[in-house]
Amino acid sequence: VKEPRTDLATLVLAVVLAGLARADSFVALALAYAAAWSIVNVARVLGWPREVAISWPALAVVCAAIVVVPLRELWPRLPAMLEHERVASPLEHVADRLAIEGDATIFPALVSADRPQTFFVHAIGSRVRVRLGGGIEWIDAEALGHDVFRVDYDPRVHGTTRGHAVTATIEIDGAAHERSMLASTPLAHPRWIRASPDRTRACVTSEETDEVVVIAVGHAPERVETLDGPTDCAIADDGSLWIVHRFADALHLDASGARTTQAFAHGVASLAGPIPVEGEVTAVAASRDGTTLFVATRSPAAITRFGGLAWRRSIPLSVPAAAIGFDPSDQRIGIAVTDFSADAHVGLGNHFVQDRIAWLDTATLELVDDHLTAWRTERQDHTGDVDRGAGPMGLFATARGTVWVAFAGTDELEEIGGAAPRTIDTAAFGVSAPHGVGELADGTIVVTSPSSGRIALLDRDGHLASAVDLAPIDRELLSSDAPSLQLRYGERAFYEATRSGVSCASCHLHGATDGAAHNIGGRIAAPTLDVRGLHGTSPFLRDGSYARLRDLDEVARLEYRGYRLPAGDRGANTEAWLRTQPLPPTFVPRDPALEREGLDVFVRAGCPDCHAPPAFTSLGLHPVEAVFPDAPVRTEGRLLDVPSLRSVAVSAPYLFDGRAATLEAIFDDHNASDRHGRTRELDAHARAALMTFLRSL
């Protein structure tokens, strides 16, 4: 070799230095190379040998011998380095696409043991049946045509499976195809606390484990098994229970119950007969005399009063209320919201988030007071940061004339309305992200934590007196079921407020949409998406800019000032929890014949080109102007991640900019170009069939 290769020398030396330094990032590799280059450059300046008596093969052997040890040091670090540098993240998108493309595919790839689910299968065959893992019976799939099949799974009928992953079997005309799926068996989640009028009793529901806990003064807490999906409850002075179930339009009384005056469930509320309530119920509260009931609904966001001076009165809200509480006089109700405006304009501009308790007059439902809850303490060292009063989830009026507020975002209880604010740090006694709060006649403060599975009973001074653990505590899970502990951490991170006072739950209340539009860094504000049922749908956000859910943690760190306290990998934990959240139920009555017609219309209109079964999305990125050339907002150069149509019946508003309030409006008012499905020529019956099919998803 006549001319020594400085680049080869630099490379070999860089590998040696990187190995010695145990480089674990691209920065470390770059620094190793820079150091090697400096050394080689200095060597050349000082008189690099002009000739080296060695042949090329011999030089190659020498170089290989030099780098073999450093490379052995670096090689095992490569996966962690690629993870650290997030080089492998797009692979998740590719994996998700592969899982839903081709034949014998099923969506969603999540089996939840706590509720009925509907799966769609894409299979070429005439007879299809599915087994969603060991311990679950075979389920015959319903053929809808065009190689699409529907599978209705009810864990109470077909059985459940344990563990965090299952292998599902799709049998098509006798041929079996195995598919890997996530499995979820949620732990107990005690949420809302409802006290009897005399405050001697309180009840707490755990929807995930189908139980109600009754707490009575002077008695040990009692766990009561219920029907499927208890979402809320009420309790009378004599201990009679009214329990609302998500999956049944019925009122269920316990053995002692002989009277029925109040009932509320999804879509139904009654004082003396059924009254339809539009939208999913997010919170309820009854006056102490039992004559007035307030119901908060999600989409459209509204608060409705039943009883009282007028039989029914309703006002729209900007965003859904997370909680309702009467003030001690029953003259006002407080609603916990992230925004409130008199005209209830739902912001399709950039939406402002400010946690508050809006106090409304119970007679007129007009705003009488607006109490901003978020505030900062001396712990914060940046202007504008907050670390208190974020994420109000529970309200409770005390007999003393004050109101307890449970803050899920900042792990605290605050008593407002008294001579001086009083705050209790709930994380100190294992109650993270508290949702429910109440106070009994003997002064016992009751607080619940869904993500800890704990109901804590505090004395008058706010000290822990006792606790009811409906699920294993964190320490037990660490040794027995670490994945479930990660789900807990993820759920807490979802509700945890950043230092800007905003959490995931601020806009995605309990994982659903708030119906408003936000701009978290894109060029336009986009309607909030429902984040339930996300597993297997990478990429994420409207423009598909995030291949992995965990990477969205950087939005919290960059756009929302990070978190108050250090914790583990919030991104990975939140991702793990979100993956186990099943699609929201739609409660749409079935009409199989019309649905088959609707699927036929769906296919003829070209919808599967983008919304391909079984996920009803291709997970592809499309130029907005190609699909919506007549969109009223600027779309040049923008890409759109095709959303899944599963549970589309409850995901209004529609389209990427939220301009369609209903499914019908998508095609009637916003498809003049006929490019978002060829629907212009459809007659009324075909349109009705298409709507029926879409709602059945």
Added chain:
Amino acid sequence: VSTNERRIHAIVIAVVLGVELALGLRASDAHALGLATGGAALTLLLASLACSPIARVTTPEWSVALRSARRRLGIASAVVAAAHACLALPSYVTPLTLTPIATLPWLRHGAIALSILAALAITSFPRLTGVLRVRAWSALHRLAYVAAILGALHALAVPFGSVRIGLLALAIVAVLLAVRICLSFVRPRARD
């Protein structure tokens, strides 16, 4: 500047403008300007890298022009990348806290790529390399490929950026790198 060099510059400018149109040059906000300058910097860098392999297979006249254009395009890439950083970084970091660069991979990749391009630009001026006593400049200039890969990863991962442009850039870098490695085993053509 020869006629051929002018033609090369015209072609590169046309490609850059094409990328700009794809990225939405018509938008006037700072976000769009950040995207536009980033796309331009990456395009110029890829054009600079493409000069070498093309120069090996073309006529001597074009070869000379390409080798000359390579340097100019590389320097232009570094300058535009610096402008891109000035425009885009204020959205993410302040003079008081550079934490996001350390914690966010795509910001970090962009920062490393910019550092490499700056070093390459500085060592592209013979008088300056003489003053700095830079002898092993070729070993440094190999890092242009690393900068291009990091730039492509940066474009691919940056939120609200163009995934397609990032993927396309990554594919082009892979092809150029493969060609470069293959050509390194082929004896260079004797210069005129």
